[in-house]
Amino acid sequence: xxxxxxKIRIAGLLMVIGLTYSCxxxxxxxxxxxxxxxxxxxxxxxxxxAIGVDIxxxxxxxxxxxxxxxxxxAVAYPSAGNxxxxxxxxxxxxxxxxGSLDFREKAPMAxxxxxxxxxxxxxxxxxxxxxxxxxxxxxxxxxMLNIHQKLCSMPFEQLIQPAIELAINxxxxxxxxxxxxxxxxxxxxxxxxxxxxxxxxxxxxxxxTVYHAELAETLIRIRDNGRAGFYQGITAQFIVDEMNGGNxxxxxxxxxxxxxxxxxxxxxxxxxxxxxxxPPPSSGGIALLQLMKGIExxxxxxxxxxxxxxxxxxxxxxxxxxxxxxxxxxxxxxYDVPVEDLTSNQYLMERFSDIDPxxxxxxxxxxxxxxxxxxxxxxxxxxIIDVDGNAAAITTTLNGSxxxxxxxxxxxxLLNNEMDDFSAKPGVPNMFGxxxxxxxAIEPQKxxxxxxxxxxxxxxxxxxxxxxxxxxxxxxxxxxxTILNVVEHGMTMQEAVNAKKFHHQWLPDEIExxxxxxxxxxxxxxxxxxxVLVPRSSIGRMDAILVLENxxxxxxxDNTRGDNTAMGY
Ligand code: DON
Numbered sequence: 285x286x287x288x289x290x291k292i293r294i295a296g297l298l299m300v301i302g303l304t305y306s307c308x309x310x311x312x313x314x315x316x317x318x319x320x321x322x323x324x325x326x327x328x329x330x331x332x333x334a335i336g337v338d339i340x341x342x343x344x345x346x347x348x349x350x351x352x353x354x355x356x357x358a359v360a361y362p363s364a365g366n367x368x369x370x371x372x373x374x375x376x377x378x379x380x381x382x383g384s385l386d387f388r389e390k391a392p393m394a395x396x397x398x399x400x401x402x403x404x405x406x407x408x409x410x411x412x413x414x415x416x417x418x419x420x421x422x423x424x425x426x427x428m429l430n431i432h433q434k435l436c437s438m439p440f441e442q443l444i445q446p447a448i449e450l451a452i453n454x455x456x457x458x459x460x461x462x463x464x465x466x467x468x469x470x471x472x473x474x475x476x477x478x479x480x481x482x483x484x485x486x487x488x489x490x491x492x493t494v495y496h497a498e499l500a501e502t503l504i505r506i507r508d509n510g511r512a513g514f515y516q517g518i519t520a521q522f523i524v525d526e527m528n529g530g531n532x533x534x535x536x537x538x539x540x541x542x543x544x545x546x547x548x549x550x551x552x553x554x555x556x557x558x559x560x561x562x563p564p565p566s567s568g569g570i571a572l573l574q575l576m577k578g579i580e581x582x583x584x585x586x587x588x589x590x591x592x593x594x595x596x597x598x599x600x601x602x603x604x605x606x607x608x609x610x611x612x613x614x615x616x617x618x619y620d621v622p623v624e625d626l627t628s629n630q631y632l633m634e635r636f637s638d639i640d641p642x643x644x645x646x647x648x649x650x651x652x653x654x655x656x657x658x659x660x661x662x663x664x665x666x667x668i669i670d671v672d673g674n675a676a677a678i679t680t681t682l683n684g685s686x687x688x689x690x691x692x693x694x695x696x697x698l699l700n701n702e703m704d705d706f707s708a709k710p711g712v713p714n715m716f717g718x719x720x721x722x723x724x725a726i727e728p729q730k731x732x733x734x735x736x737x738x739x740x741x742x743x744x745x746x747x748x749x750x751x752x753x754x755x756x757x758x759x760x761x762x763x764x765x766t767i768l769n770v771v772e773h774g775m776t777m778q779e780a781v782n783a784k785k786f787h788h789q790w791l792p793d794e795i796e797x798x799x800x801x802x803x804x805x806x807x808x809x810x811x812x813x814x815x816v817l818v819p820r821s822s823i824g825r826m827d828a829i830l831v832l833e834n835x836x837x838x839x840x841x842d843n844t845r846g847d848n849t850a851m852g853y
Pocket of ligand 1: 662663681682683684733754756759
């Protein structure tokens with residue numbers, strides 16, 4: 285049985301940090317994140333992180349803190365934190381038990397395969413991303429209640445209460461949050477028949493306070509009535525009225541029927557590390573495992589971080605893995621996903637056997653022309669470890685930034701635009717440029733395929749890392765790189781999070797990269813191998829925790845790309 289973290293004590297934290305990170309990249313001093321002993325919370329917003337740590341300090345476990353953080357993010361981080369969206373939990377308890385909860389949105393009962401097509405069968409632009417028809421039946425509230433029932437130790441009311449107080453007392457905007465809200469003002473006007481409280485006539489500034497009075501009332505109804513406080517009664521009626529005021533199709537029956545599902549995680553090994561990942565309807569666990577098993581054959585620690593050989597091989601693996609994703613992955617309750625086959629060593633050896641070490645393989649062309657990212661993207665991930673070594677990894681989303689931008693009148697929260705994660709038509713890319721077919725076709729009550737990759741790792745059977753990120757289709761490759769940065773390139777957790785990222789997803793056939801990602805390589809070396817390189821402003825915004833050799837925890841939140849904050853005690 286694994287040793288509880290609080291029983292592992294080796295004196296001299298600084299010495300251990302020195303030992304642990306003996307081969308960090310360029311700088312002489314490793315950049316170490318927040319280090320603490322009892323517990324750690326890493327989220328996209330300082331208020332949510334503080335609420336999570338407070339729950340841990342009060343004796344709550346990692347799952348208590350996770351529920352409190354999810355509701356806090358719904359208030360403090362409305363671009364992605366939510367009660368009107370969905371997500372996934374991957375967990376590992378201190379006794380080694382693992383599991384996952386799927387609280388992904390579902391297609392409404394009236395959804396059908398052609399719902400985003402015109403009379404000629406062409407996809408109608410924006411219909412699956414904007415407005416009421418883009419909304420899937422939300423899963424987050426049922427998810428939190430299920431987590432509470434199975435894994436938590438504190439009363440539910442105490443976990444949701446900090447979010448209620450935050451909503452009433454107001455959230456002070458950071459500069460970044462103010463800027464994000466300002467970018468979406470027009471979108472909020474267009475998506476709503478009333479003026480949502482996220483609109484400010486003069487624009488928002490850092491330091492302004494946003495009060496979420498109606499959201500507070502909704503959270504109080506959830507606190508007092510549980511599931512019925514959201515999926516029935518006043519809140520459900522508000523949602524359905526909102527749908528009827530636009531072209532939405534979610535009904536009271538849809539809401540009453542929503543259920544999150546406990547699923548067995550996807551698990552497998554990379555060297556002595558066990559990877560515990562999210563199964564379908566996320567593609568994250570399978571794709572990450574395929575990538576990790578694929579890279580195991582190559583000595584990338586000798587080749588070095590982001591050298592041309594390393595980038596080339598990672599890209600070639602990604603090209604093949606994303607092609608599999610498009611064909612084979614979808615909601616397992618509707619489509620028989622061949623999980624065992626896709627992650628078997630035999631299959632993967634064959635699948636990756638045609639990789640040429642010197643030349644890129646051409647991705648088959650399904651639709652010509654590159655698909656750009658049309659708007660800033662938002663999902664959010666948080667990682668938590670408690671004093672006993674229980675670990676929670678949750679990635680949750682509204683899909684696009686502020687989702688469909690539709691706010692439920694009277695209830696004060698935003699609805700997702702997750703329906704775009706379905707394949708609206710075989711071969712036609714969604715907003716992330718991802719294509720799909722039958723496996724991910726729209727069907728009533730089906731869950732749309734996701735890339736979210738909340739992940740927990742063990743090393744030699746002990747808890748090692750909790751990791752995840754937003755980023756749409758880039759989530760899988762960001763998690764892949766972040767893990768390799770630590771286990772192969774000797775980075776601290778913080779360095780791995782901060783490191784510039786790149787991404788390939790089969791189609792479009794190009795490597796997207798953050799400026800600075802390729803500073804160890806002359807880009808012409810990659811171009812000579814046939815790669816097309818496309819710069820992109822930002823990839824990933826990780827929240828991760830690493831268990832150090834002495835049992836201390838290094839929390840690493842991406843405060844370079846976002847306001848993410850890790851805090852421990
Ligand atoms: O589930 C998915 O894969 C997407 N809805 C995630 C969207 C996302 O990460 C957007 N943000 N960065």
